[in-house]
Amino acid sequence: MQALVVYYSRTGHTRKVGEEIARELECDSEELVDTVDRPGPSGFISSGREGMQKSLTRLKPLQKDPSKYDIVIIGTPVWSLNMSSPTRTYMTENKDRFRKVAFFCTEGTLGEDTTFKDMAEVCGKKPEGTLAIKARDISQGSYLDKVKKFASGVCTLSAT
Numbered sequence: 001m002q003a004l005v006v007y008y009s010r011t012g013h014t015r016k017v018g019e020e021i022a023r024e025l026e027c028d029s030e031e032l033v034d035t036v037d038r039p040g041p042s043g044f045i046s047s048g049r050e051g052m053q054k055s056l057t058r059l060k061p062l063q064k065d066p067s068k069y070d071i072v073i074i075g076t077p078v079w080s081l082n083m084s085s086p087t088r089t090y091m092t093e094n095k096d097r098f099r100k101v102a103f104f105c106t107e108g109t110l111g112e113d114t115t116f117k118d119m120a121e122v123c124g125k126k127p128e129g130t131l132a133i134k135a136r137d138i139s140q141g142s143y144l145d146k147v148k149k150f151a152s153g154v155c156t157l158s159a160t
Contacts, residue, residue, distance in 0.1 A: 003027040003154070004064055007075030008086035010038050013106040013138050017131075017147060018075045021104065024151035028069070033060040034086045051079025054118075056089045067097040071128060073154065074119065075104040078111035083119055095123040102154045104131040106138065129154045 003025050007018035015031060022029035035058045038046065050057070066072045072094075076087035083091075083105070103119050105112050112132035120126055131150040137143040 001071065002069045003071050003073060004066060004069040005029040005073045005075065006032060006064070006066070006090060007104075008032040008034065008077070008084050008090070009075075009106075010077055010084070013133075013135055014075050014077050014104075016138055017104060017106055017133050017143065020144065020147045021073060021075075021131075021151055024148055025073075025154075028064055030062060030064045032062075032086045032090050034058070035060060050085040051082035054082060054088060055085045056092060057085040059086060059089055059093075062090075065097070066094050067099075069099070071100040071102060071154065072098050073102045073104065074123075075106075076115065076119070078105050078107035078115050081111040081114045083115050083122075087119075088122060091119065091122045095125075098123055098125060101125050101127050102129045102131075102150075103127045104133070104150065106133050106135060108135050 005018050005022040007014050009015035076083040101123055103116050105115050116130050129150055133143045
């Protein structure tokens with residue numbers, strides 16, 4: 001099974017989880033790079049607004065072709081109960097190139113249900129698995145067992 005982990009991370013939380021998933025699966029990964037700078041409190045506010053409005057953005061060119069992989073594992077921070085605009089852009093532009101998908105998100109308190117539902121609708125595919133990680137679990141380092149379980153499940157399910 002050839003897997004690709006793709007993620008967007010404004011603060012580094014989603015990057016941490018994405019890198020750990022890629023390490024567990026020993027697979028390729030790619031971080032989405034937005035052309036919009038989102039630093040500090042004003043970046044937080046504008047990002048939340050974009051999440052609520054289900055906005056798209058402009059990404060820097062990608063290095064990996066998702067059609068070359070059996071499964072693409074897509075990660076996003078939760079912005080106002082929605083996926084991030086960079087993740088939405090990636091999925092909108094590449095949905096016809098995904099064979100199978102799995103999703104993960106990082107969140108402050110809640111939002112994974114609406115985020116995963118929206119991700120499935122945007123790409124038109126049911127995920128092979130989902131993983132939601134709270135920010136406090138990342139800062140405490142208590143997310144690693146969840147990542148291992150998710151990676152193991154996705155690897156098993158997508159091989160069939």
